[in-house]
């Protein structure tokens with residue numbers, strides 16, 4: 001079997017943990033499997049590197065930022081190969097350049113385009129454990145890129161897809177995928193299985209346990225993912241296609257504090273206004289999520305929308321330069337809380353139940369958006385954890 005095993009920052013955070021990971025990989029290797037390991041930077045080292053960079057220049061060039069960020073993963077793969085060598089097992093570390101992990105050219109948020117598997121295959125044929133840097137790629141200018149925070153998951157799935165691996169295991173610091181972040185919702189329960197679509201929604205809506213691009217790729221290439229802990233041998237959660245075994249209407253609750261609300265008040269109520277506004281924002285690569293338009297009165301209307309905290313000020317500037325209106329207001333102290341579940345499509349009343357939970361907890365809803373398998377509300381950021389717990393309880397997600 002060919003197994004891709006990815007270990008996150010906590011899992012390789014110190015010397016003991018590095019040896020723990022080495023042991024787990026060697027176990028599979030000694031059973032006769034081909035093993036490719038993908039690693040993140042140790043602990044919170046990526047954050048340390050970001051702080052280091054910002055001390056020199058609060059607005060560092062994006063290319064140089066990726067240049068420094070890729071060093072975190074390069075450390076951990078080299079240390080892992082050294083650990084394995086000290087245990088008498090042949091291993092080789094490879095960075096994105098050596099693997100030929102081709103990405104789009106945009107720094108800090110590049111997408112994987114293609115992987116030349118030749119180098120990895122050659123190393124595997126020589127019976128080595130291959131240890132690859134997560135999170136990084138190389139663009140058409142031969143520069144390093146990074147795949148966005150949490151992007152090592154995506155590296156692992158991309159490699160698993162390219163090598164047609166039999167398994168892709170994501171090892172982290174929790175036992176699997178839970179009905180909500182177990183650090184925020186103490187009653188959260190581990191799921192045995194979750195579908196790609198549900199996981200994609202959860203990951204996109206703030207469940208940081210998997211990078212959302214990794215789920216997208218896993219679905220596209222049919223890579224079967226298992227999420228489990230590197231610190232114990234408990235069974236994890238399987239992410240895959242297909243019918244749900246657990247007859248749950250709602251599978252999980254996710255929250256994303258990285259949301260801002262922009263409200264544009266007193267726009268002219270005439271055709272083309274929304275087009276003009278959102279077209280200009282799209283041209284600057286600003287992703288808009290929830291949108292609310294008021295009914296027109298006295299020839300005026302209001303449009304509110306959400307984007308990321310980082311994009312909010314730029315969005316405001318663009319609109320100020322472009323349109324006529326009475327007032328514009330940016331609020332960054334908001335967060336999105338969502339419920340996700342494939343079973344929602346066939347069950348009415350799910351959204352109402354979520355709103356009831358928020359009403360009972362005396363939490364005001366500021367915006368609402370829905371899709372076939374999710375409901376998202378925008379609320380004040382300070383209420384995030386309370387809202388997650390209230391909704392989780394309302395749907396009894398902690399119970400089997």
Ligand code: ADP
Nearest residue numbers: 008009010172173177178180181183207208209
């Ligand atoms: P790694 O460094 O291993 O990639 P991450 O911090 O990226 O780890 O992801 C694991 C974390 O994701 C957990 O510690 C947990 O707090 C968080 N998390 C958020 N939502 C969920 C969820 N639904 N199930 C499990 N963990 C979640």
Ligand code: ASP
Nearest residue numbers: 040046135149150151152
């Ligand atoms: N080290 C990177 C980060 O902290 C990538 C990852 O951990 O997946 O975002």
Ligand code: MG
Nearest residue numbers: 008150208209
């Ligand atoms: Mg992660």
